[in-house]
Amino acid sequence: MRSVLIFYLCYLLCLGLGLACVVGVCVWNSWWRGGFAWDGSSHQFNWHPVLMVTGLVVLYGNGAVVYRIPLTWGQNKLPWKLLHAALMLLSLILSIVGLCAVFDFHNSNNTPNLYSLHSWIGIAATALFAMQWVVGMAGFLLPCSPISLRELLKPVHVWLGGSILLLSIAASISGINEKLFFALKGNQSYAMLPSEAVLGNTLGVLIVAFGLVVLKILANSEWQRPDSSPEDLAYSPVL
Known part of the structure; x- marks a missing residue:
């Protein structure tokens, strides 16, 4: 009973932090960065952090x-x-649209793609996520998938899932930091810690906290779903 209560407290914290992350990234890009568009301008770029944080971090973690x-x-x-x-x-669809937004923005402004560490980590996380979803769909949901294959894939699926979340968090906080360095200059430089920098740093902390809570939930063996029921062991094909 105590373990279940602690789980729900952690789960509520997970939901609250996730909501705070989505609100924070939306407020940052709508209030301080000027809003959203799809016209090759900086307003199109603003879709990138919103969709990546919402999809690749918050929705993925939940x-x-x-x-x-x-x-x-x-x-x-x-x-x-x-x-x-x-x-x-x-989550994967939002992430892909977020990548399309930044690639199209870069191409419209003759900016190189995939030159920063942030971009390398982000594209690796999305590519692994796409592979993970396809393999998971084939291994756990298709009627031709035998139980022995599911048992073999499960620990890899769980480990890779946590690894993708870690990569997503690393890409998000490095991207926030990179954007603040590019955007804040002159009297409003990052070093002066203006209000936008405070919001960006706070958003990064919230993303890290959200990830740590999700990983705590995933790592606790007492909160793993029992696989001993007939429904879990029997064939449950989608088709």
Whole structure:
């Protein structure tokens, strides 16, 4: 009972931090960076941090902990598999659109692509995420997938899922820092710590805190869904 209570406290903290991250990145790019457009201007670039933080961090992290909710343990696993896959697919779509926004912005302004460490980490996280989703779909949801393959894939799937989250957090906080260095100059330089810099730094801290809570939930063996029920061990194909 105590373990379940602690889980729900952590889960509520996870939801609260995730909401704070989304609100923070939206306020930053709408209030301080001028809003949103899709015209090759800096306003188009603003979609990039919003979609990447929302998709690749917050939605991804919440999708990863769906299986850990104790209220779902006594139920058929298939609907939760579908919810997990749907959340991850939506997260992947938002991430890809976010990448399209920044690539199109760079191309419209003759700016090189993929030259920074931030971009390398971000593209690696998204590529691994896409591969993870495809393999997960084939291994855990298709009717031709045998149980022995699922048992083999599961620990790799879990480990790679946490690794992708870590890469996403690293890409996000490095991207925030890079944007603040580029955007804040003169009397409003980053070193003077203006209000925009305070918001950006706070957003980075919130993203790290969110990631740590998600990883705590994933790492606690007491909060892992039991796999001993007939519904979990039997074939549960989507088709």
